[in-house]
Amino acid sequence: MLAAPLKAIVHSVTRLSPNFIRVEFSGPELSVVGSTSPLYDQRIKLIFPRTNHPLPELPADCNWYEHWAGLPKETRGVMRTYSIRSLTKAADATFLTVDFVLHTAPGLTGPASTWASNATPGDELLVVAPRLDSESMGGIEFNYGTASNVILAGDETAAPAIARILEDLADSELQGTALVEVPESDDVLKIDGPASITVKWLPRNGRPHGELLKEALAIHHMEEDAAATDQLLWETPEYSSTGEKITPGRARGEDYYWIAGESGVVTSIRRSLVKEKGLDRSQVAFMGYWKHGVSMKG
Ligand SMILES: Cc1cc2nc3c(=O)[nH]c(=O)nc-3n(C[C@H](O)[C@H](O)[C@H](O)COP(=O)(O)OP(=O)(O)OC[C@H]3O[C@@H](n4cnc5c(N)ncnc54)[C@H](O)[C@@H]3O)c2cc1C
Incomplete structure (x- = not known):
């Protein structure tokens, strides 16, 4: 609670x-x-x-x-x-x-x-927010387990979380890449992360939402998710909003993917990485942070 x-x-x-x-x-x-x-x-x-x-x-x-x-x-x-x-x-x-x-x-x-x-x-x-005087409230999904390489990818709504993750890893030797898609070139911000993780900012400057992220992840399947649901995709090694059976655990492969942003974009990235490239569920967290045309409930 x-x-x-x-x-x-x-x-x-x-x-x-x-x-x-x-x-x-x-x-x-x-x-x-x-x-x-x-x-x-x-x-x-x-x-x-x-x-x-x-x-x-x-x-x-x-x-x-x-x-x-x-x-x-x-x-x-x-x-x-x-x-x-x-x-x-x-x-x-x-x-x-x-x-x-x-x-x-x-x-x-x-x-x-x-x-x-x-x-x-x-x-x-x-x-x-998390409190010093009570049990953990949960709400941290980033968990690279035994992976040696992390791939963080997100749009502007995920930029603050990516920046916090990288700054919390500042003294780590973890390898990886962070891909951050933002609306404009002037939205590129400073992040004090570890030198071993390369940060690539991807300003859209008018390009469709998610296109640059997919290109950077070498995903050539550009279809948007057309699912008629207001639900955000939420699928981590511990939880699946799509109802799939999951085995709870920490990331086990060499690579760990953390992907967040517009839900349709994240869904189509998921489809490509899991269904087409065969990435194991324990290696990925896919999180819809918002959805085009949908006002969040609450
Ligand atoms: C775990 C998590 C962490 C998040 N962290 C952040 C964060 O640090 N900073 C942040 O800004 N957001 C963050 N978000 C996203 C934020 O919660 C949503 O963008 C939210 O919908 C904003 O609420 P709103 O009242 O402005 O718009 P809503 O009432 O929810 O939506 C109204 C309209 O605005 C559109 N919309 C919502 N967000 C965007 C957007 N970013 N760009 C364009 N259109 C949009 C919707 O599609 C809808 O048409 C996070 C979401 C999650 C789930």
């Missing part, structure tokens, strides 16, 4: 590039947030207030989710999933940083992106 949401107060807002905005949260309730192990792709839940409504009042115990889900839509706010870009502790404060992708075009935007594009210091939201 997820620990209760905490109030996070915007401490600073930095426009990193045309399509990324960095929001640093702090506040007294964040003092319990932390982890004794690397964060890698640790996901968190953010609850945004609806326009002209305050944040919902939630019980500070493990029943908060049922309470939240039972509130009227107008007052409960909107829940979305994000990654921790960084988590730092100062003597008297905790700073939790999230890099938001701005997708603000009319008809293609959503409450989270809209909130981030207007964020100013002092704004508040609720966050469900």
Whole structure:
């Protein structure tokens, strides 16, 4: 069960590039947030207030989710999933940083992106994040097991998780490649990862979403996933949203693939890597982070 949401107060807002905005949260309730192990792709839940409504009042115990889900839509706010870009502790404060992708075009935007594009210091939201005072909340999928080579591939929504993974591996000798597709050349950001992992930024500059990632992965099958489902693909060595039987375990092959981004793109990469190239399920994590034309539930 997820620990209760905490109030996070915007401490600073930095426009990193045309399509990324960095929001640093702090506040007294964040003092319990932390982890004794690397964060890698640790996901968190953010609850945004609806326009002209305050944040919902939630019980500070493990029943908060049922309470939240039972509130009227107008007052409960909107829940979305994000990654921790960084988590730092100062003597008297905790700073939790999230890099938001701005997708603000009319008809293609959503409450989270809209909130981030207007964020100013002092704004508040609720966050469900790993805590030092409770059991692990789960939510880390990156697990290269005994692999010696990692291939990280994702679009802009996965860029913060890829950056965190690489920075957490900074002292490692693990070999590999990180492929990060972003909307524009100016969205290329600095990552302080290990020298043994090559980072290749792939600015689309108008090319279709996912095309450059597939090219870089030598996937020539360019069909998009046409599945009529709002569900995001989620398939890791431990879990399959497609209902396949899986044997839980850590990555066993030489290569470990971690792939995240738009669900249709990830699905077609999955099809190619698993079905056509015969990659073993224990070597891959495929994660749909969002889906074209679908507003996330919550
Ligand atoms: C584990 C995990 C970690 C994630 N980490 C991050 C992160 O660190 N940073 C981040 O920015 N996102 C991240 N995401 C993705 C984010 O949760 C989604 O993009 C989410 O849909 C944004 O919510 P919204 O309210 O802005 O849009 P929604 O209400 O969910 O969607 C509204 C419309 O916007 C479109 N849309 C949603 N996202 C995008 C996008 N990126 N580009 C173009 N159109 C889009 C949808 O297709 C829909 O048409 C993560 C998702 C997961 C599952």
